[in-house]
Amino acid sequence: MTDPTNRHSGANAMRTSFIAAVVLLGAVLWSYWSVMLGLFRDWKTDDNYSVGQLVPLAIVYLLWHDRARLKTCPVKPSWLAGLAILIAAQAGRAFGVVWLFESAERYALILTVVGVVVLVAGFRAAWRFKWLLVFLFLMIPLPGRVHDMISGPLQDYATSGAIFTLELIGVDISGEGHVIIIGNDKPLAVAEACSGLRMLTAFLVVGSTLAYLIRRPLWQKAALVLSSFPVAILCNVGRLVVTALLFQITNDEFAERFFHDFAGFFMMPLAVAMLVLELWIMAKLVVEDAPPPAAHATS
Numbered sequence: 001m002t003d004p005t006n007r008h009s010g011a012n013a014m015r016t017s018f019i020a021a022v023v024l025l026g027a028v029l030w031s032y033w034s035v036m037l038g039l040f041r042d043w044k045t046d047d048n049y050s051v052g053q054l055v056p057l058a059i060v061y062l063l064w065h066d067r068a069r070l071k072t073c074p075v076k077p078s079w080l081a082g083l084a085i086l087i088a089a090q091a092g093r094a095f096g097v098v099w100l101f102e103s104a105e106r107y108a109l110i111l112t113v114v115g116v117v118v119l120v121a122g123f124r125a126a127w128r129f130k131w132l133l134v135f136l137f138l139m140i141p142l143p144g145r146v147h148d149m150i151s152g153p154l155q156d157y158a159t160s161g162a163i164f165t166l167e168l169i170g171v172d173i174s175g176e177g178h179v180i181i182i183g184n185d186k187p188l189a190v191a192e193a194c195s196g197l198r199m200l201t202a203f204l205v206v207g208s209t210l211a212y213l214i215r216r217p218l219w220q221k222a223a224l225v226l227s228s229f230p231v232a233i234l235c236n237v238g239r240l241v242v243t244a245l246l247f248q249i250t251n252d253e254f255a256e257r258f259f260h261d262f263a264g265f266f267m268m269p270l271a272v273a274m275l276v277l278e279l280w281i282m283a284k285l286v287v288e289d290a291p292p293p294a295a296h297a298t299s
Helices: 004-031 033-045 047-065 067-071 079-098 102-121 123-128 130-139 144-168 197-213 218-226 228-249 252-285
Strands: 173-176 179-182 186-189
Touching (some): 004 102, 033 047, 033 102, 047 197, 079 102, 102 123, 102 130, 123 130, 144 173, 144 197, 144 228, 197 218
Antiparallel strands (some): 173 179, 179 186
């Protein structure tokens, strides 16, 4: 039988922790307001990272989805560990301010949120929702050097993949760097903005959300998230191929509109369908062991 005193004290602890979390998160918002304004600016002006603004909304939904699990989460504040994480986060932010490294300030914001969770709810609660805390990093645009390291190869893969596919189906094309020349006089430039990085960031958010929601082994969840990379490349190659074909059979204006406008709407449902197909294939490939037959009692 449950002790009413313990239940009452547990409810008080939860209420106190919730109030403390609200106060601390309010202080974080005030302290990092300029950093958050920079994030909002990048989400609005850089299409590659516009999906970042959906990450907080996705986390709110996932918390609501796990509300029953959240109620049973043990709340044991870890003051020393929480303060240590917060101090490390502020050190990282100071490094970003001194050396004008904006990404360091942004990652310090995420680390500060982790510190607040550990400080208020404890390590066990933070560990139980560790994937949601990691998910927060997807809302941060990549540092410039990392962006270039990923965008360049994606641009190469998109161009070479489109050229290979078009040649395979018999289209008269040639390639010059990142320019696909259709026929003799219709160039299709695969600019850096068309590298597929925007698709990759969007598919990572979708794949991570789907992986969190499904009940599958950890390796299948990891495979689903990692498959966002090839799925983004395939979808971008498909967009380029369709655009090149439209350049041949329609006017240039329609082909350009498809490439920049319509294709973006088609790619996301296609990517989701590919991820669901991947889950179906993994379910068919893995055969669970049958339970052992029950022993029959002998008379």
